[in-house]
Amino acid sequence: MTSENEVSKLEIIRHSAAHIMAQAVAELFPGARLGIGPAIDSGFYYDFELPRPLVPEDLELIESKMVEITKKNQPFLCQTLSRHDAVNLFSGQPYKLELINDLPDNEEITVYRNGDFVDLCRGPHVSHTARVKAFKLLSIAGAYWRGDEKNPMLQRIYGTAFPSRSELDEYLTSLAEAEARDHRKINKQLNLFVTPEEVGGGLVIYGPKAGRIRTIIEEFWRRAHYDNGYELLYTPHIGRSNLWETSGHLQNYRDIMYSPMDIDGQDYYVKPMNCPFHIMFYKSQMRSYRDLPLRWAELGTVYRYERSGVLHGLLRVRGFTQDDAHIICTPEQIDNEINEVLRFSFDMWKVFGFTDLKLFLATRPEKAIGTEEQWQRASDALRRVMDAQGLAYSVDEGGGAFYGPKIDIKVRDSLGREWQMTTIQFDFNLPERFDMVYTGQDGQEHRPYMVHRALLGSWERFFGLLIEHYAGAFPVWIHPTQVAVLPIADRHVEYANQVSSELKQSGIRVTVDDRSETVNQKIRQAQLDKTPYILVIGDKEIEKGTLAVRLRTGQQRFGVTIKEFKATIKDLIEQRRNDLPL
Template identity: 55%
Template sequence: MIKLLLPDGSSRMVENWISGKELIGGLETALKKEVVCLKVNGELKDLDTQLPADAEVSLVRRSDPEALEVLRHSAAHIMAQAVKRIFPAAKLAIGPAIENGFYYDFDLPRPLTPEDLTVIEGEMKKIIKEDYPFTHRLVAKEEALASLRQAGEKYKEELVAELEDGEISFYQQGEFSDLCRGPHLPSTRYLKAFKLTSIAGAYWRGDSSREMLQRIYGTAFFSREELDHYFKLLAEAARRDHRKLGREMDLYSTDDQIGPGLILWHPKGGRIRQVIEDFWREEHRKNGYEIVYTPHLGRRSLWETSGHLGFYQENMYAGMEVEGQEYLIKPMNCPFHIAIYQSRSRSYRDLPFRWAELGTVYRYERSGVLHGLLRVRGFTQDDAHIFCRPDQMPEEIDRTLAFCLAILKAFGFKDFKLYLATRPEKSVGAEERWAAATEALRAAIEKTGLPYAVDEGGGAFYGPKIDLKIKDALGREWQCSTIQFDFNEPERFDLSYKGSDSQDHQPYMIHRALLGSLERFFGILIENYEGAFPLWLAPVQAVVLPVLPANLDYAGEVYDWLRAKGIRVELDSRNEKIGYRIREAQVQKVPYMLVVGSKEAETGQVAVRTRKEGDLGACSREELLARMEKEIREKS
């Protein structure tokens, strides 16, 4: 018997030896229309699949996440069919569904232009109208190889050659056939709302030494509304783009004279950075860290000892010669913190050390990867290194993770996802140390109760790590924080401490960054808040707006008073109408606009207008200050 699980939680027993189509034939029409494919014993299958005996079957409906994947995968096939019709010489590579849509990689006789996308879309619409069923067939491996070879599909041939011997799964719609595991939509007509979005280059199999293919990206949804919503979201992201806001709000810039990926923090960006740094230092002090400062350069031999010249050289700037010695600019701070550790002998009683530094590093990033503040060549890490004994290690990890979450929460981030990255194949360090460290990381993660995933073999070669991703206001994920063990450098620098047994022991060394880099974090903050920073971060917290030049004296008095109270306040006394100056303050996302005219001058009050709530009417200066100070304190 086949057990059919229905969406309402009930189940139905059905006779064996029927196909999926027959199975859903008995369902009510409304539900039947919703079904895209089936899940048979947990595996996605086409509707026209022959069901095995005694299977457990559930329906995949349009609203299920798997359905969207199937839709997009089928959309990729339809696109490939259209491309083949337009470019018969096109060779197919791969075409999966991805997070926000799908793509297909092609080897084409000429570069694509944006106009081609319109033509391909048109052909796709024809294919959809022609309503070909997606049919599944199994072909013997040898036969598949032969036919692909004959068709000149060398990429597909390469893929099939690597599959296990036996039957190879193909899907066909109309004249188009493609190697594919499936499943697919019942027919091409099911694709209703789609759009091709961009063309990009992509290496065959992601390998930069292999052919560069042309990738076409597209997206698809079950309804027009969902498609429109997706494009609205993209427009929203464009509005928040930190590169655009950074220029409009005069926060930062880059300059061709200086070079790409090198950031100029303007005064307003600088104010925000200073607030972040002051907060960061104070929190670190409270959490038992000591602040250290280290140079920007070090001798070649330092980087030889650390191993960076071996595994990181391609990201380091070329050295410079000084008095016959070669110096290199630092891409990381750790060797310097290690040098502090080595500056004297260390006892087990001294540990743990928690040394933090806002350390500016320079890394050569290939030109194509640079992106605003998010990917740069010079940046300041909020770095720290913890040196501790094995018995202290689990607690240090706990503390670090808790501290990390507290800091991120202060900046308004509430959604976190953790990734535990374990030992990769190529790695250094003793097995017991890896096991102990990985367990401590796992235990710390589980203590937080937050969702996490294990990235098997995703650790650095020198140690396991936790990567923490935050979700911003648009639901986009960003990685800032990382907590990493290092079994490499303590060994290379031969770090030790004297134990209670009078023997030398190697300390655990943990690298951690909470914000990651100040540049990247700043970029994320701009996008998260759409430039409308909460009061504690706002570069200009309030602007005083005299209604008339006659009110300038009183406006100056208000301005001086707030300034003296530590508020970042500006005075806009330009010869413009009050509406004009309010608009400008609003556009610049200033949280408080303080309108002062003759009425206020007489009563000693200020008329308060906030960015969020508009005109709030007049109140005393003290009331205003109390309100602002509360808002600053609560970081709201």
């Protein structure tokens, strides 16, 4: 059994809540077959095979039954059983029997009882059901038994629990805010992208607004990379099968690759990664230590097969563009290169308004290539760089890729949620597989170090993060329309067009809404579009040659000169500021 000292208080509460929920379901649905019910980071869940499909209204019914159980203050009692007794006890529960059969012969089998309910479990639990005081059932989903699509589909109920009602209320409030900021929901309002079934699941088409945003960010990204010593490569979308055999993708990643295409009797694959193409350019000529380091970046679109059940807006897609780069260097250069990548990462995220970053050092997994000495040397290099900068980081034991350790960076958004984005990854695999060499000072051939690096991760996931972080109200410098000019009546259209023309000459993105609608309707539309600045043009503005400036938040200022307003906008754009001054 696991001791309470080894499990957090919150996890114990949530696991206990999962048992109480299973007890409630078993009482409400006689004949229910029980799966598993673990605590998870956001709460808990339990999987069931039930006589009928659940509907949202069932959650309230189950929750009420849970309240009844907690009020009975039933003790959680642990009991150790022989395998024979455990099999007899769960004779009507096939999923529990499968779990028992999978246990090693010498492993202790424990169950927990509360009231008439009993469940196969290692524990621990709270002492009595009344100690689970604040919980909420959240949603219903389908889940294959043990995550295998060949197994039966069960019904999963998600819930959450906290030590106090105030903590639960705070969490539910943040959950509601997260739902309101869901990038798929905001997309319906802003019309940024579509994923038509006719095209295929997980394949995104970006509209004019998203296209403008992407162009602005990519132009900034390219300039930043040139300024930081990178050169840009452009590589094909497909490659011959022998390329992917050499790289190891066909042996290790075939399940995520699309089926081959027969071209001139040869199998070709759409690329799941960009790295083999960069390596082929490296190998196109002899390289010397004088050439290194080489820093090659690419906004390369790759394609990976994801099961339809896991596709999720922009966050989980089948075609995505990585802000990919590969650094090829000598062993002596590696510390400085990692240091520069970290600095570049921090600078990049700061531009987009993210300063709360968390670092992880992911170390050697159980299955890995390369010697212990190589892994130790690479891990030490990553540690040295972070320690030298005084950076706090956690160690993700065994979390490295099979071909090398890595630094992962998670960013915290405006709701306090963490997103896995930046990766800085050693690779012992590809330099060996492709026989990459350079000529050293000694005239001999040496194997270079190779680092894979993605700062923003992928455009799709990054854009989804931006949408949710800003709730669609993008900073002025990346918003597709920075200013909306709204003439109140037809006699104000000419001046509105003059203002628009002058702003456009300064590189400011402007639209004029000269529709035959009321000014309030126009303002409403501009606010729905989350346009940062709204200029209302009426008789007073024409008479004085000024502007009535309104923020998308509703704040207003009158009598602003065009020169003053233009200077404000240009400063926001040039400095890439994320605030919205009036």
